[in-house]
Every structure is written in structure tokens, then in C-alpha cells.
Amino acid sequence: xxxxxxxxxxxxxxxxxxxxxxxxxxxxxxxxxxxxxxxRQLRAGRSRTIGLVVLDVSNPFFTDIAHGVETAATANxxxxxxxxxxxxxxxxxxYLDVLEEQRVQGVLITPVGTDYSRLxxxxxxxxxxxxxxxxTELPNxxxxxxxxxxxGFVAASHLLxxxxxxxxxxxxxxxxxQVQDRHLGAVKALTDAGQKASDLQIxxxxxxxxxxxxxxxxxxxxxxxARRPTAVFCANDLMALGVLQAVxxxxxxxxxxxxxxxxxxxxxxxxASVPLSSVRQPRELIGRTATELLLDEIREGxxxxxxxxxxxxxxxxxxxxxxxxxxxxxxxxxxxxxxxD
Amino acid sequence: xxxxxxxxxxxxxxxxxxxxxxxxxxxxxxxxxxxxxxxRQLRAGRSRTIGLVVLDVSNPFFTDIAHGVETAATANxxxxxxxxxxxxxxxxxxYLDVLEEQRVQGVLITPVGTDYSRLxxxxxxxxxxxxxxxxTELPNxxxxxxxxxxxGFVAASHLLxxxxxxxxxxxxxxxxxQVQDRHLGAVKALTDAGQKASDLQIxxxxxxxxxxxxxxxxxxxxxxxARRPTAVFCANDLMALGVLQAVxxxxxxxxxxxxxxxxxxxxxxxxASVPLSSVRQPRELIGRTATELLLDEIREGxxxxxxxxxxxxxxxxxxxxxxxxxxxxxxxxxxxxxxxD
DNA sequence: CCACTTTGTTGAAACGTACCAACAATGTTC
DNA sequence: GAACATTGTTGGTACGTTTCAACAAAGTGG
Numbered sequence: 001x002x003x004x005x006x007x008x009x010x011x012x013x014x015x016x017x018x019x020x021x022x023x024x025x026x027x028x029x030x031x032x033x034x035x036x037x038x039x040r041q042l043r044a045g046r047s048r049t050i051g052l053v054v055l056d057v058s059n060p061f062f063t064d065i066a067h068g069v070e071t072a073a074t075a076n077x078x079x080x081x082x083x084x085x086x087x088x089x090x091x092x093x094x095y096l097d098v099l100e101e102q103r104v105q106g107v108l109i110t111p112v113g114t115d116y117s118r119l120x121x122x123x124x125x126x127x128x129x130x131x132x133x134x135x136t137e138l139p140n141x142x143x144x145x146x147x148x149x150x151x152g153f154v155a156a157s158h159l160l161x162x163x164x165x166x167x168x169x170x171x172x173x174x175x176x177x178q179v180q181d182r183h184l185g186a187v188k189a190l191t192d193a194g195q196k197a198s199d200l201q202i203x204x205x206x207x208x209x210x211x212x213x214x215x216x217x218x219x220x221x222x223x224x225x226a227r228r229p230t231a232v233f234c235a236n237d238l239m240a241l242g243v244l245q246a247v248x249x250x251x252x253x254x255x256x257x258x259x260x261x262x263x264x265x266x267x268x269x270x271x272a273s274v275p276l277s278s279v280r281q282p283r284e285l286i287g288r289t290a291t292e293l294l295l296d297e298i299r300e301g302x303x304x305x306x307x308x309x310x311x312x313x314x315x316x317x318x319x320x321x322x323x324x325x326x327x328x329x330x331x332x333x334x335x336x337x338x339x340x341d
Numbered sequence: 342x343x344x345x346x347x348x349x350x351x352x353x354x355x356x357x358x359x360x361x362x363x364x365x366x367x368x369x370x371x372x373x374x375x376x377x378x379x380x381r382q383l384r385a386g387r388s389r390t391i392g393l394v395v396l397d398v399s400n401p402f403f404t405d406i407a408h409g410v411e412t413a414a415t416a417n418x419x420x421x422x423x424x425x426x427x428x429x430x431x432x433x434x435x436y437l438d439v440l441e442e443q444r445v446q447g448v449l450i451t452p453v454g455t456d457y458s459r460l461x462x463x464x465x466x467x468x469x470x471x472x473x474x475x476x477t478e479l480p481n482x483x484x485x486x487x488x489x490x491x492x493g494f495v496a497a498s499h500l501l502x503x504x505x506x507x508x509x510x511x512x513x514x515x516x517x518x519q520v521q522d523r524h525l526g527a528v529k530a531l532t533d534a535g536q537k538a539s540d541l542q543i544x545x546x547x548x549x550x551x552x553x554x555x556x557x558x559x560x561x562x563x564x565x566x567a568r569r570p571t572a573v574f575c576a577n578d579l580m581a582l583g584v585l586q587a588v589x590x591x592x593x594x595x596x597x598x599x600x601x602x603x604x605x606x607x608x609x610x611x612x613a614s615v616p617l618s619s620v621r622q623p624r625e626l627i628g629r630t631a632t633e634l635l636l637d638e639i640r641e642g643x644x645x646x647x648x649x650x651x652x653x654x655x656x657x658x659x660x661x662x663x664x665x666x667x668x669x670x671x672x673x674x675x676x677x678x679x680x681x682d
Numbered sequence: 683c684c685a686c687t688t689t690g691t692t693g694a695a696a697c698g699t700a701c702c703a704a705c706a707a708t709g710t711t712c
Numbered sequence: 713g714a715a716c717a718t719t720g721t722t723g724g725t726a727c728g729t730t731t732c733a734a735c736a737a738a739g740t741g742g
Contacts, residue, residue: 002722007700017720032466037442038382039698042727047379057423058404066398070425079439082398082423084411098420101378125373210608241612267551271582273614343692348730358690380728383697688739696730702723709718 001027010035041103049079050294051099053092053109054132055176056208057084059238060266061283062110065132068287069108076295078105087112087176087207100127106294108132114177116141128297128304132290133281134177135308142297144290144309148178151279151313152185155233155261156200158277158315160193163325164231164259170216170243171235172204179208179235182263186233201229208235213242220258221250230258230325237262237269240276244320248273259321275318282311342368351376382444390420391635392440394433394450395473396517397549398425400579401607402624403451406473409628410449417636419446428453428517428548441468447635449473455518457482469638469645473631474622475518476649483638485631485650489519492620492654493526496574496602497541499618499656501534504666505572505600511557511584512576513545520549520576523604527574542570549576554583561599562591571599571666578603578610581617585661589614600662616659623652 001024008016009024016024027033041047052069054062066082073080081104085092092112096119099107106128111119116138119129123140131143159167169186171179187197203219205212216239220229234240240262247258254260254274262269265280289309297304342365349357350365357365368374382388393410395403407423414421422445426433433453437460440448447469452460457479460470464481472484500508510527512520528538544560546553557580561570575581581603588599595601595615603610606621630650638645 003699004701004722004724005720008721011700015720020720032462034441034466036383036444036698037439038379038388038444039727040442040700041379042377042383042729043698043700045727057398057407058401060399060401063398063404066425079436084407095420098378100375101381103377103379121373125375210612241609245612268582268609268612271551271586271609271613273612273616275614344729345692345694345731346690348728349691352730356690361690377728380697381730383699384728384730386697683742685742686740688737690735690737692735693733695732697728699727701725704724705720705722707718707720709716711716712714 045103046105047103048077049081049102049104050291051083051095051102051104051107051109052080052132053083053085053095053099053107053111055085055087055110055112057082059208059236059264060268061236061264061281064266064283065287065290068284068289069291070287071284072288072291072295076291078295085112087173089113093118096122100125103127105298106130108290108294110134113175128294130290130294130297133286135310140306142290142293142306142308144286144293144311146281146286146311146313148181148313149185149188151263151281152182152187152233153189154185154313154315155182155263155277155279156186156189157193158317159231159233159259159261159321160189160195162231162259162321162323165195166201166227166229166231167199168201168203168220168229168232169235170203170205170213170220170232171208171239172212173206174202174204176208182233182235203232205239208239210238210242210245213239213244214246215242217243217246221246221252228258231255231260231321232258233261233263235263237264237266237276237278240278240320241268241272244272244274244276255319255321255323259323259325261315261321265316269316270318272320274320277318277321278316280314280316286311386444387446388444389418390422390443390445391632392424392436392443392445392448392450393421393473394424394426394436394440394448394452396426396428396451396453398423400549400577400605401609402577402605402622405607405624406628406631409625409630410632411628412625413629413632413636417632419636426453428514430454434459437463441466444468446639447471449631449635451475454516469635471631471635471638474627476651481647483631483634483647483649485627485634485652487622487627487652487654489522489654490526490529492604492622493523493528493574494530495526495654495656496523496604496618496620497527497530498534499658500572500574500600500602500662501530501536503572503600503662503664506536507542507568507570507572508540509542509544509561509570509573510576511544511546511554511561511573512549512580513553514547515543515545517549523574523576544573546580549580551579551583551586554580554585555587556583558584558587562587562593569599572596572601572662573599574602574604576604578605578607578617578619581619581661582609582613585613585615585617596660596662596664600664600666602656602662606657610657611659613661615661618659618662619657621655621657627652 083095135145262278265278269276269278424436476486603619606619610617
């Protein structure tokens with residue numbers, strides 16, 4: 001029995017006679033033979049894995065994206081390797097090294113910074129890359145994103161429309177493109193409404209977590225009442241949940257004293273102590289689409305035309321912001337007012 | 342320049358003269374050489390990756406564990422490959438195949454079923470396996486778990502102590518060992534308190550998600566008021582959040598009409614519309630410990646002694662269950678009663 | 683100046699697979 | 713029944729590393 005035949009049984013079973021095939025398969029079972037993927041890859045020159053690098057696995061937004069990616073990848077017989085950069089440039093770099101050493105088929109990534117040179121190198125050396133949740137200035141990458149400027153605009157417009165004058169923006173680091181864009185959109189909403197850009201008070205954080213949200217909430221509450229924002233637009237839902245916790249734990253009311261709007265519309269947003277208004281992104285769809293773009297690129301090779309897909313976000317209005325604010329000064333919350341359900 | 346020298350520069354730089362080293366490194370930079378991990382693995386016989394197979398990446402409980410695993414793995418220079426079985430036996434099997442083909446250093450897994458034969462085979466063929474969040478009957482595996490029977494006992498005891506007579510258990514599938522154990526613990530609490538085991542009404546679900554929780558909540562509310570449970574112990578926090586949503590959306594009060602206790606104490610539990618009582622598990626610690634056991638096993642080889650680590654859970658009491666129930670019949674919730682903050 | 687150690691470099695073998703040209707066996711056609 | 717096509721099987725080579733014995737060059741001690 002030659003190794004060539006065994007290889008054929010495994011990879012091109014139609015080439016081998018039925019009973020030989022049987023015999024080989026039985027023996028494989030007997031011996032507990034497991035194909036060595038390393039050798040296979042070495043010979044074939046490429047693997048069956050796709051790298052997915054996200055900013056934060058603890059954020060449901062990204063796990064939902066991962067879900068979409070997995071669906072599309074599995075349908076193609078590929079396996080995904082989920083990497084968590086944790087918004088740290090060095091960790092991201094390390095994972096990219098590992099992925100390149102593994103000769104992955106391609107990489108799906110939400111990059112930490114705006115320095116795309118490492119990705120550029122990756123592409124030049126032949127590993128296709130698709131940006132996720134990030135539009136790109138670079139012409140040599142496919143990308144799937146949501147219009148974050150529009151998202152920020154919609155959120156802030158909604159708050160303005162509800163009569164809020166002093167609006168805060170909480171999130172960070174501002175170096176993160178998503179944060180930047182959402183902020184930009186909010187500023188635009190303000191200026192369009194005749195306010196100054198500087199009227200948007202910024203509470204910058206170092207990350208976008210529940211904990212960071214709580215701290216930002218504390219800071220906001222530290223502002224003297226006369227100047228304290230009556231509404232907060234948070235760069236994502238984890239932040240918003242944190243702010244909500246801080247506000248509630250200080251005995252203030254949402255949206256009575258402080259209205260809150262989040263971003264992503266993760267499942268927990270609707271389940272929060274006060275159901276959270278949020279800018280919805282098609283998370284699974286983003287993941288699926290990105291994967292399909294990547295698979296296309298892998299198949300098409302050099303003839304591939306890069307594409308940018310941009311989805312439109314939608315505002316889900318819930319209790320945390322759904323009340324009209326009285327127009328003059330700080331509204332006193334009457335004690336008899338029923339809390340929003 | 343021989344390949345051997347290059348290999349030495351990369352792996353045992355002290356063996357090679359400083360200026361040769363320089364020259365090699367410069368050339369590597371010039372040429373954009375990237376080490377081929379497949380070839381390296383093929384030659385070395387094993388990889389630097391550790392497989393982590395979890396039941397549900399969307400569940401923060403598991404991403405927190407993943408976090409702990411990553412910390413410990415990175416410290417060791419290993420890379421983790423995060424796989425999501427989604428509580429499906431076939432997907433789990435497929436991932437195990439892939440991991441074995443990749444010749445991973447070892448596997449950390451929360452298995453879907455109770456059939457350990459596949460894992461047994463893996464171990465026999467030389468891939469160390471450590472069970473996560475699951476004790477084991479098998480003597481040939483390390484494991485890190487939390488005493489789920491105790492957890493269930495503590496949760497149910499707390500509800501009994503608060504005066505609840507009709508308690509429900511929501512979660513599933515019961516085939517999941519974690520669910521089984523938590524249920525068992527709850528039953529024990531009831532019988533210890535002189536009730537019958539059958540007094541614990543079971544609402545079995547097919548998975549442990551928010552959505553499943555909502556449906557379970559609906560079912561519970563469908564029970565005629567006279568027999569409706571006044572308290573629900575949920576197999577995990579996602580379920581509990583779902584039940585909470587269902588109850589609140591029907592205009593009932595938590596804990597007034599229905600008290601709720603969850604399990605895991607994920608970050609969102611405390612942030613829920615009614616802060617959720619929950620059985621806390623040391624999630625990151627579980628991940629770290631499991632990884633360390635695995636790394637030990639990898640290092641020690643055949644001389645390795647398997648260990649079982651079992652952590653004790655703790656009950657975090659919050660608003661969702663923290664009220665004494667009046668002793669006779671269904672307590673009427675006075676309208677003037679303030680909602681819990 | 684020879685024998686010996688130390689230091690640095692090299693070439694070859696091996697890992698387990700995929701692929702291909704070559705071959706053997708069988709069937710088909712005139 | 714000879715020439716040819718078809719089908720099934722087989723060695724051999726290449727993939728890019730690591731490892732190791734062997735070797736060359738330089739330094740050291742007597």
C-alpha cells in the first residue's frame with residue numbers, strides 16, 4: 001500500500017477503486033490515523049484557516065460579528081481563528097505575525113490604530129485582508145463598515161429633537177476611528193442645529209468597557225448641576241450601560257435627569273435597567289459580508305476588484321432617551337412622576 | 342549562507358557570531374522573510390497553539406474565561422484558538438478534528454455532552470485535555486470546575502429563606518451537566534427544607550440564551566396565577582435576563598410578583614433593569630487555572646498527575662430576589678409600594 | 683610548532699503530505 | 713489478437729524548517 005494511494009483516498013477518492021478505498025479507510029480507523037495539517041499546509045502552500053482580529057471579545061458586538069464570520073467560513077470549509085487585540089497595538093501586531101506565520105488564507109480585522117502599514121505589508125506578501133467595521137482610505141483593501149458619522153448624527157439629532165441643550169459625548173480613545181466618526185457625526189448634528197461644536201462636552205475614556213462607562217458617568221455627575229449635561233451620547237453600548245449604572249446609583253433618573261443613547265444595539269441594551277436607546281448595526285451581516293468579500297478575494301486572486309460595503313445604521317429609540325425635555329433650564333423631576341417602564 | 346545558520350539566528354542566536362547575526366537579520370528584513378510555521382511544526386512535531394472550545398462565545402461567562410486563558414497562554418508564548426461549539430455535538434466534533442489535525446499542544450474544553458469517548462481518544466493519541474467548568478468522572482483528565490450542586494443549593498435556599506413556596510427552575514437542556522447539577526442542588530435545598538422534589542417546577546429550554554429565557558418567562562407567566570411560581574432560579578444569567586424581560590414586559594414586578602436568581606454573575610447581571618441576584622463564579626480564575634494545569638501537563642508529559650480543581654461559588658444578592666415574601670398565599674403587591682432601586 | 687579546545691558555520695537528513703509521471707492491469711475496438 | 717484507451721496504483725520529489733554530526737578557523741597551552 002503506497003502513501004500516494006492513501007493521499008488519493010483522502011483528497012480525490014474518485015480516483016481510487018471502491019474496495020481499495022474501503023480497505024484504506026478501515027485501516028485509517030484501526031490505526032487512529034490523523035492527517036497532519038502542518039505537512040498538508042506545507043505542501044499545499046496555504047492553510048484552511050482565516051484569522052479574525054477583533055478589538056474586544058468581551059463586547060457582544062464583536063462576538064455577534066464573529067458569529068456571522070463563522071457561519072460564512074464554515075460554509076466554505078474554512079476554520080476561523082479568533083484573536084483578541086484588546087485595543088492594544090502590540091497585541092494586534094503579535095497576532096498578525098502569528099497569522100502570517102501560519103499562512104492563513106486571509107485576515108479579517110478591526111484594526112486598533114490608523115496606521116495601516118502593517119496590513120499593507122501583509123497584503124503585499126499575498127495575504128488578503130478585509131477591514132471590518134472600518135472604512136478605509138486605502139485602495140488596496142476590501143472593507144465592510146457602517147456609516148458611523150451618520151450614526152453619530154442620528155443619535156445626536158434625536159437628543160436635540162427631544163429638547164436637550166447640553167449634550168455630552170462619552171467614549172474613547174478618540175484615536176479609534178469608530179469613536180472619531182461617531183463624535184464627528186454628533187458635532188455635525190449640533191452645528192446643523194445652530195449650536196457651536198464646542199457645546200458638545202467630551203468625556204474621553206481609554207477604552208470602551210462597562211467599567212470605563214461607569215467612570216465617565218461619575219465624571220459627568222461631578223459637573224455642577226447648572227452646567228451638567230442633560231443627555232449623554234455614548235460611543236458604544238457597554239459605555240452607555242456603565243453611564244446608566246452610575247447615574248442610577250446616584251439616585252438620578254434616566255431619562256428624567258440624564259438621557260442616554262448608546263451605540264451597537266447589543267442584546268443587553270434592550271434588557272438594561274432602563275431600556276437603552278441605541279444606534280443599531282447589522283452585526284451578523286457585517287461578519288458574513290466581510291467573510292464573503294474575503295473568500296471572493298481568495299478565489300479571484302490578482303484579478304480581484306476591491307470593494308467597500310457601507311451599511312446604514314438605524315436608531316432604536318427606547319426609554320433611556322424617549323421623553324421630551326422641558327425647554328427652559330433643568331427640568332425638575334416631580335416626585336410623583338412614574339418611572340418609565 | 343546556509344539555511345542552518347539562518348535557523349540558528351532565529352532559534353539559538355547565541356550560537357552565531359554577532360555580525361553574522363546582524364547580516365542575517367538585515368537580509369530577513371530586506372526580503373520580508375516570514376517563517377513558515379507549518380514547516381516548523383512539521384519538523385518539531387507540535388505547534389504553539391492551544392485549542393479552547395466553549396459552548397457559546399456570545400455568553401460573557403465564556404469570554405471572561407477566554408480572557409483568563411489568553412492571559413496564561415500568552416505568558417507561556419502560546420496562542421489560543423477559540424472555537425465555538427454552540428452546544429452542538431457535531432460542531433464540537435468538527436473542531437476537535439481540526440485541532441487534532443493541527444497538532445495543537447493541548448485542548449481546553451467545556452464539552453457539550455457527557456460522552457467523553459472522543460476526548461478519551463484525543464488523550465490516548467497524546468493531546469492533553471483539560472475540562473473547563475466541568476468536573477469529571479474520568480480519571481485521565483485534569484479539570485477545573487465550580488461546585489454547581491452547591492451553587493444550585495445556595496440559590497434555592499436563598500429563595501426559600503425569603504419565604505418563597507413555589508419555585509421554578511428554568512434552563513436546559515438538562516443533558517448539560519452544568520444544568521443538571523444546578524437543578525440537583527436546587528432540589529436538594531427543597532427537600533432539605535421539607536418540600537417534595539416535585540415541588541420544583543421545571544421549565545426546560547433547548548439552550549441557555551436571552552431568547553430562550555424570554556420564552557421560558559412567557560411559559561411561566563402562562564401558568565394560572567394560583568399555581569404560578571413566585572420565584573425562578575435560572576440556569577444562567579442570560580436566561581435570567583430573558584425571564585426578567587418577559588416578566589417586566591407583562592407589567593409584573595420583580596421581585597414583588599416574581600423573584601429571580603441567575604447564575605454566573607456576568608457583568609450585565611448587576612446592570613439589568615432590576616439588578617440580578619446571581620451565583621458568582623470566578624470566571625477569569627477558572628480560565629487561568631485550567632490553562633496552567635494544561636501547561637503543566639504538557640511540560641510534565643507522562644509523569645503528570647491529573648488534578649481536579651473545584652471552586653466554591655458565592656451568591657451575590659441583589660434587588661431581583663431581595664425581599665421577604667409574605668407567608669400566606671400570593672402576596673398582593675400594594676400599589677403604593679416603591680419599586681426597588 | 684604541534685596538539686588540543688573553542689567558536690562558528692555547514693551540509694544532509696528528516697518530518698508527513700500532495701502531486702505527477704510512470705507503470706500495470708484490465709477492458710475495448712477493429 | 714494486436715493496438716489502443718481506461719482505470720487503478722506506485723514510487724519519487726518537493727515543500728521549509730530543525731537538528732546534528734562534521735568540519736573549518738581561530739585561539740590556547742606546553
